[in-house]
Structure formats: C-alpha cells, structure tokens
Amino acid sequence: MKDATKFIFVFTLCVLQVLIVIGALNWFVDPYSIHRSPPENPRQPVWMSKQLRIAKALYVRKLAPKGIVLGASTAQLAIDPSHPGWDNEIQPRYNLALPGANMYENLRYYQHARANAPLQKVLLGLDFVAFNHFTPLSDDFKEGLIASDKEGNIKSSFLMKTAMPLLSLNAVTASQKKFFARRKETHWANGLEIPEETGKRDWREAMLGSADGYVTRLLLPPPSHRFCLEDSSTPGSALGRLETLLRTAATDGTDIRLFIQPSHAFLMEALQATGYWDDYEIWERKLVALIEKINTEVLPEKKILLWDFSGYNTFTAEALAKDSTTAMKWYWDTGHYKKDLGDRVQDRIFGLNPPDREGSEDFGVLIDANNIDSHLKSIAEKRSAYLETQREDIQELKTRISNSTKNIPSYDCARLRESRF
Amino acid sequence: MGFNSYAFIFLFLPFVWTLFYLIARTKGPAVLWLVGASFVFYAWNDPLLISVMGVSLLVNYAFALKMKPESTELSTSGKRFFLLGVTLNLALLSFFKLAASYGGHYQIAFESSLQVGFPLALSFLTFQQILFLSELKNGNTEKPRFLNYCLYMIFFPQLLAGPLVKPQHFFQQFADDKFFKIRWDFIPAGLTLIALGLFKKVSLADPIARFADSAFNAAQAGAVLTTGEAWSGALSFSFQIYFDLSGYADMAMGIALLFGLRLPWNFNSPYKADSLIEFWRRWHITLSQFARDFIYIPLGGSKNSFLMQGICLLSVMTLTGLWHGAGITFIAWGILHGFFLIVNHAWRRISPEKVSADQAVWVLWTKRFATFISLALLWVVFRAENIDTALSMWKSMAGMQTNVVTGINNIKIGEDRLWFLAVLVWLAPNSREWMVRFFSSIDPTHSSKAEKSISSAKYVWRCNEYWAAFLAMLFIVALLQLPESREFIYIQF
Numbered sequence A: 001m002k003d004a005t006k007f008i009f010v011f012t013l014c015v016l017q018v019l020i021v022i023g024a025l026n027w028f029v030d031p032y033s034i035h036r037s038p039p040e041n042p043r044q045p046v047w048m049s050k051q052l053r054i055a056k057a058l059y060v061r062k063l064a065p066k067g068i069v070l071g072a073s074t075a076q077l078a079i080d081p082s083h084p085g086w087d088n089e090i091q092p093r094y095n096l097a098l099p100g101a102n103m104y105e106n107l108r109y110y111q112h113a114r115a116n117a118p119l120q121k122v123l124l125g126l127d128f129v130a131f132n133h134f135t136p137l138s139d140d141f142k143e144g145l146i147a148s149d150k151e152g153n154i155k156s157s158f159l160m161k162t163a164m165p166l167l168s169l170n171a172v173t174a175s176q177k178k179f180f181a182r183r184k185e186t187h188w189a190n191g192l193e194i195p196e197e198t199g200k201r202d203w204r205e206a207m208l209g210s211a212d213g214y215v216t217r218l219l220l221p222p223p224s225h226r227f228c229l230e231d232s233s234t235p236g237s238a239l240g241r242l243e244t245l246l247r248t249a250a251t252d253g254t255d256i257r258l259f260i261q262p263s264h265a266f267l268m269e270a271l272q273a274t275g276y277w278d279d280y281e282i283w284e285r286k287l288v289a290l291i292e293k294i295n296t297e298v299l300p301e302k303k304i305l306l307w308d309f310s311g312y313n314t315f316t317a318e319a320l321a322k323d324s325t326t327a328m329k330w331y332w333d334t335g336h337y338k339k340d341l342g343d344r345v346q347d348r349i350f351g352l353n354p355p356d357r358e359g360s361e362d363f364g365v366l367i368d369a370n371n372i373d374s375h376l377k378s379i380a381e382k383r384s385a386y387l388e389t390q391r392e393d394i395q396e397l398k399t400r401i402s403n404s405t406k407n408i409p410s411y412d413c414a415r416l417r418e419s420r421f
Numbered sequence B: 001m002g003f004n005s006y007a008f009i010f011l012f013l014p015f016v017w018t019l020f021y022l023i024a025r026t027k028g029p030a031v032l033w034l035v036g037a038s039f040v041f042y043a044w045n046d047p048l049l050i051s052v053m054g055v056s057l058l059v060n061y062a063f064a065l066k067m068k069p070e071s072t073e074l075s076t077s078g079k080r081f082f083l084l085g086v087t088l089n090l091a092l093l094s095f096f097k098l099a100a101s102y103g104g105h106y107q108i109a110f111e112s113s114l115q116v117g118f119p120l121a122l123s124f125l126t127f128q129q130i131l132f133l134s135e136l137k138n139g140n141t142e143k144p145r146f147l148n149y150c151l152y153m154i155f156f157p158q159l160l161a162g163p164l165v166k167p168q169h170f171f172q173q174f175a176d177d178k179f180f181k182i183r184w185d186f187i188p189a190g191l192t193l194i195a196l197g198l199f200k201k202v203s204l205a206d207p208i209a210r211f212a213d214s215a216f217n218a219a220q221a222g223a224v225l226t227t228g229e230a231w232s233g234a235l236s237f238s239f240q241i242y243f244d245l246s247g248y249a250d251m252a253m254g255i256a257l258l259f260g261l262r263l264p265w266n267f268n269s270p271y272k273a274d275s276l277i278e279f280w281r282r283w284h285i286t287l288s289q290f291a292r293d294f295i296y297i298p299l300g301g302s303k304n305s306f307l308m309q310g311i312c313l314l315s316v317m318t319l320t321g322l323w324h325g326a327g328i329t330f331i332a333w334g335i336l337h338g339f340f341l342i343v344n345h346a347w348r349r350i351s352p353e354k355v356s357a358d359q360a361v362w363v364l365w366t367k368r369f370a371t372f373i374s375l376a377l378l379w380v381v382f383r384a385e386n387i388d389t390a391l392s393m394w395k396s397m398a399g400m401q402t403n404v405v406t407g408i409n410n411i412k413i414g415e416d417r418l419w420f421l422a423v424l425v426w427l428a429p430n431s432r433e434w435m436v437r438f439f440s441s442i443d444p445t446h447s448s449k450a451e452k453s454i455s456s457a458k459y460v461w462r463c464n465e466y467w468a469a470f471l472a473m474l475f476i477v478a479l480l481q482l483p484e485s486r487e488f489i490y491i492q493f
Helices: A002-029 A052-063 A073-078 A103-116 A158-166 A169-180 A203-219 A238-252 A265-274 A277-297 A339-350 A372-389 A391-405 A413-418 B006-022 B027-043 B047-067 B076-101 B122-137 B146-154 B167-175 B186-221 B227-258 B276-282 B285-299 B306-324 B328-350 B361-383 B387-397 B415-427 B436-442 B449-453 B465-480
Strands: A067-070 A093-095 A121-126 A255-260 A305-308 B105-108 B112-115
Touching: A002 A158, A002 A169, A002 B186, A002 B465, A052 A093, A052 A103, A052 A158, A052 A169, A067 A073, A067 A103, A073 A121, A073 A339, A103 A238, A158 A169, A158 B006, A203 A265, A203 A391, A238 A255, A238 A277, A255 A277, A255 A339, A265 A277, A265 A372, A265 A391, A277 A305, A277 A372, A305 A339, A372 A391, B006 B027, B006 B227, B027 B047, B027 B146, B047 B076, B047 B122, B047 B146, B076 B122, B122 B146, B122 B167, B122 B285, B146 B167, B186 B227, B186 B387, B186 B415, B186 B465, B227 B361, B227 B387, B227 B415, B276 B285, B276 B328, B276 B361, B285 B306, B306 B328, B328 B361, B328 B387, B361 B387
Parallel strands: A067 A093, A067 A121, A121 A255, A255 A305
Antiparallel strands: B105 B112
C-alpha cells in the first residue's frame, strides 16, 4: 500500500508538473497567436508557424472572420483581404489560403471558417493543379482541427482545440521555432504572407526553374506523377468538392467570387510543352458549366461570377530580362505573383478603379457559357503573338521541362475511370 | 471513443473509476454504473449502433436461459438453442461485415438502399457471445445474473479488440469482494501498462505509420517503387501493426487492472517467434485460441492426417482473412498464411529433430529472421488497397521492376526509426516480462519458470518512485503526440 501510494503520487506529480510547465510555456510563447487578442491592425506583421494548416485553423477559431480568401500559395502571397474593394462592414477578414491546398482542403477550411462565424464574403482563387485527382493531401492537414464534419455540420472539438496549442509536440516545436525566430515576421495579421527577401535572387532561374518545378512537383506531383481531371459527378473529385462549396455558399447567401489565378505566361507554355493545354481548356469549360448549373439551380437571380486572369495579357506576358539581376515587376516566379498584381485582380473583381494604380483592359475576363469559346480562342491568338517575341526563353523552358520529365511515364486517365468499374 | 483520446484519458476513465468506487458498497448500482458507462463508451461516436449491442445481449441471454436447465446435462433443445445462438451471432456479424464491405449500403429492392455502419466492437462481442454460450454448454460456467452477464460481455476495457475472456475467468474475479474495493496494489501496475501501451501506440506505431502510408499510397497511385522504398513501406507497416496491437493489449490490461480485473495476455513478442506456427501462438493470443477451438479442432485439424490438417489450416486462415473484410486482399492474406503454415507443418513432419529448445543461437536468429521476413511479405497484401498494389510492392521488393527511377517518388523512408523499432522488438523485454514480478505476486501460477528466473533482473518493473517517474515521462511524451494519433487498427475489424 505504501509503495503503491508513493508510486501513484510520484507518477501523478510528474505528469502534472511537466504538463503544467509545457502548457505554461506554450501559453507564454503562444506559437499560434491565439492566447492574446488578435491585433487590431490587420497589416501588423506577425510570426506564423510553418505548420500553417494548424496555425491558420487555430487562428480562425480565435478570429472568427466573416470574410475569407481561399486558394493556394498564390492567393496567400498576393490576395490582401484588407483591399478596399471588400465591404467595410465585413470584419474581420482573413486570408485562409494555404500552400499546395487542393480543393478538398479548400472545402474543409471553408467549412471550418463557416463553422466559426457566418461568412459574408469569400474570394476563391482557383489553381489548375488543385483539381488534379492525384494531388496528395498535405502532411500537416488535420481533420481533427476542422470545426465541422465533412457534411458541414458543426462538431465539438473542445479538447482538441484546447490541447493542440498547449499540450502537443507540434506546439512545443512551434514554440521553440518562434522563440528562436528573433521576431522575424512571416505574415500580416490578416493572413497575407510577407514575401521573402529577394536581394540576391537570380530572377531568370526563379522564373524558368519554377516553371520546371511546377511541372514535376505540382502538375505531375509525386509519387504518381500523373494528372487527371475528374467530372464533378465523380465521388471525391475536386470539381465535386468545388460544387459542394459553391452550393453551401449559395444556400447560405454568402457572396462568393471565383477567379482563375494570373499565372505567368511561362506556366501556360509549360502546360503546352507537357501536353496539358487541352486539359486546361477542358478545366475552364468544366468550371463554367458547373457555375452555370449552380446559378440556374440555386441562384437564379444573383449569379456566381468567374473571372479568368490567366492567358497572355499585359501583366502575365511580362518579359523576362536577359540578365539575372533585373527583378520582375509583377512576379516572384511563374506561379506566384506579387501583391501589386493581386491588388489589380481585386480591383477588377470588385469593380474599383483607383487613380494611383494603372490597370489594363485586357487583364481579367468574366467568363460564362456564352463567351468561353471566344475567350479560349482569344488566348490562342494572343499566344501566337507572344511566342514571336519570347522565342529564346520559351525554347529554354521547353528544354528544361523535357529534361526533367523524360523519366516520367505517360498515363492514360481512361485507366483510372476503368478501374472504378 | 478510443483509449488514445483526450476524452477517454482525461474525462471518461477518471470519472467512471471514481464514481464506481464511490458507489461500490452497493454492488447492484455499481455494476449498473459500469454497464451504463460501457454503453456510453461504445455509443460515443454512433449512438444508434448501440441498439445492435443491446439486441445481441438480450437475444443471447435468452438463449443462455434456454440452454442451461437445472440438470447438468444439456438437453437436446438446449443444444439446438446453442447452435441457433451461434448461427444468429455469426449472421449478425456477417450482415454488418458485408454491409461495411459495400461502403455501408445494402441494396433494398432496386432503387433504395439502407445505410448501415459497422458497429464498434461487434466482432469481439460476437466471438465472446459464442465463447460464453460454448462454456455454458460445456458446463464450465454458471448462468450469471443479467446485469453481471452484461458487464462480462461489454466491459469497456476488453471488447474493442479483445482479449476474448472466458466467462469463468471473469466471474471468478467478479465474485471476489475485492472487486468492489480499490486494489491499491493493482493501480501502479495498471498505470504502468496504460502509459506503456499509450506510448507504444502514439509514439511508436503512429509515427511509423506515415512511412508505411507513404509507400503504400504511392504504389496504389501507380508509382513504381524502388526496392528500398518498397521494403521501407513493408517493414514500416509490419512495425506499425505490431506496436498498434501491442499498445492496445497493454492499455486494455492496464485499464482493467485499475478496476481490479486481470485480463488474459493477448500479445507475447510475436516477432520473436521462430516459425509461423509459433507466431500465431503469440499474436492476438485469445483470438488465435478461439479460431483453434471453434474452427480448427471441430473441422478435424487436430487429427493426425496431414491432408486434413492442411485443409483445416487453409479453412481457418481463409476465414480469418475474411473476418478482416470481404476484400480480396484479406482473403489472399489468409490463404497465403494458410499455405505458409502448411509448409511450416510439413517441415516439422520432415525434420522433427530440428525443433528443439536448445538450438544454437544463430539457428534461432536465422529462423526468427526468416519468419519475420515472411510476415513482412504477407503484411503487404494485408495493407494494400488492392491486389495490383500488393503485386507492385512485391515486385519492387524483389527488385524485379524494370522502369524504376530513383529520387522522384518523394517517398518517406525512416531508416533510423526502423532500426530503433527492430532493436526494441527483438532485444527489449516485452510487457509480460517487464511485469513478471507483479503478476507472479498476485498469481503464483501466472509465470513460467523462465519468466520467474528473470524476476530479479534490473529491467523488471518494481513499484517504486523511479519507475513511476520513468513511466510518467513515457506517458507525457505520448500525451504530447495524442493529437496526431490514429484509431487502433484492430478496432475497424
């Protein structure tokens, strides 16, 4: 009895003591910025853990935003929720876009935000690669942190949301990282990512190398290195997830705006070089058809609009300098555009014409069933003109892509469909 | 609710334990409390499915009443009720197993379908019901009162994934008045096994699972794996399922000890087995014994005919595979195990002198290694989503893939983890050995001579403050990883 009592006492004391110390340290360091009031100024720089999916999920619980930006790293780096185009009464607003997020993650984070506060406005940036059937789920995506089930019903996760930021190995790691980060901020308080220093950037390599990386890591992601686009009627398809998201938003009366990202023309050429341009066109057509269907079935009066900023326009066709030190004006790399361009995207979507920002008439086209054919035809025509001026760079791009994809076997998506029967 | 959840560790278990001992002076309400708590435990995620459990309890108890007349001889009608009871239990299990295999939908008429989920713990409830009816039929146990019977059947530490407990083993302890008093000497041992089990599950099994998933998901997606990647996946899963079941078995036993109840050991270092036959005597021990007693022996497997033995082995292992799920991969896994066991038995018949207790160390380790590699190969088809994936993995493991490109699959390989886990599996003492002094002290018949001989070793657990602090650390490490934890593998079966 005496030994047993001593054992129980020491065991309990050790567990409690250590947990209290760890919990207190994590509370003090606050690696996910949830134990203090959120900054009032959305443009205040903050440090965010690299476990972004955990960090943003927890922060959204705290902030309960009524307006959100969704999408992948492209949107995280360029779409500022503090843009004046947003209605002022929609507060707070948060950029909930996540690097490499596929449509499943976008849907789940949308459901998460919706479970925390009624959403008034959503801006969703669409990336072609997020619709690939073979795009894997990120390692740090945790279903347990999402405040709703997969049907969108709110679920209770009190212990998870309490324990994760205080008593988890993730929190300990994040605290340690934050402690040694020496106040080097990574994001603005509204979730927009702060760009990295680019003082020594080799801009030619950044542009051409990223187009190459786009193909081998995003378009044809490991491990399967395949790309297949599935119909929205296919269970678990990315288009099906988008449909669920749009139907929910439409039913809730949320103002949702969609836009196709203004990727650099190099990225379009990468699709051409790998033979996926046809799929890109099919994707745009499917998006238009899906939105048309939802507008007809759910929203006969107030339409969901889809903007296309891709293709070959004044901004996306920005030329790459021959030297490696001259910075690109609008792009960090082929996929990621700068906030200045993101502001112009939002100007177009929200119908603003700020006098201090020059825009372009050919930047951003509202697409629907009536103009999709002419729009795609127009892109093809502009491409011909573009190729005339960028022949050398495009050739280099093609060579790079050809070298890096030579070991990737081709795949017929019909096999995927056959395997379901 | 799983043992590896905040809700169970911080709310359910402390609350149920405390209230039980507060009201334990009045046995009826105390038992009722444990039965009610067990229902809540199973109903946590899907309250509707608890009705299946309720119906099973009522129907089987009704059969038990019919089966056990006043006379010790079982009447003909009693035998009929036994067979009917077994059939109904298996029919219920089959219904839900098949429903789960078809994505939880049963086609009703042509256009409508009935959606059904697989009730948590139904597999082990079914087996335990059959065990109960059988022991009752054989006169090995008395007919218990309904509430006591319910507690025996659904007591929450034991049913999710076993161990299967014989009624006499349970009721013998239950009849002791000590059951209703706090067993202070049991609690340190219980906490030890809970901490150890949680650590095995959350800190060993779940982290290595990422490496297994990485390889198997890649193969399933059509990637051609290198030999190293495929072996990494197969070995990672072999260790994942090992520590998953081992962790569960320790936690189940530890939780039961907190309530003063000893459960049978269900796991005994199966990868230290030097043959597949030996492996099945160490892996999910009570389930293996159940399959032996209720399928293998009744089919005639214990007779001295090699052909009959082979047929019975194949039948038992195919059914075992089928029990995991109606998928072709589980059936293939079962058939292959049956085939390997036949080869193992054939080898023993050909060279019986090879099986000896004092074999050379290198012979023993060679056998262990060969057994482990066979198991790892067989786990591949168990883990794979389909046969194509399994074939692709095997082909990669054999180095027979022709169009392999290194460095592009992005598959995680945890080589250092694999070495660490291999050392733990083969060189570290298991829970039974760790706890030999405690279990020998409460039951002198518990341990073998070999086990008793190590009871003075330094690594054997003692009820002192050093062990308490060490186990507290393991517990904390596991707690910190709890948000990353997954369900126990065997719960889904």
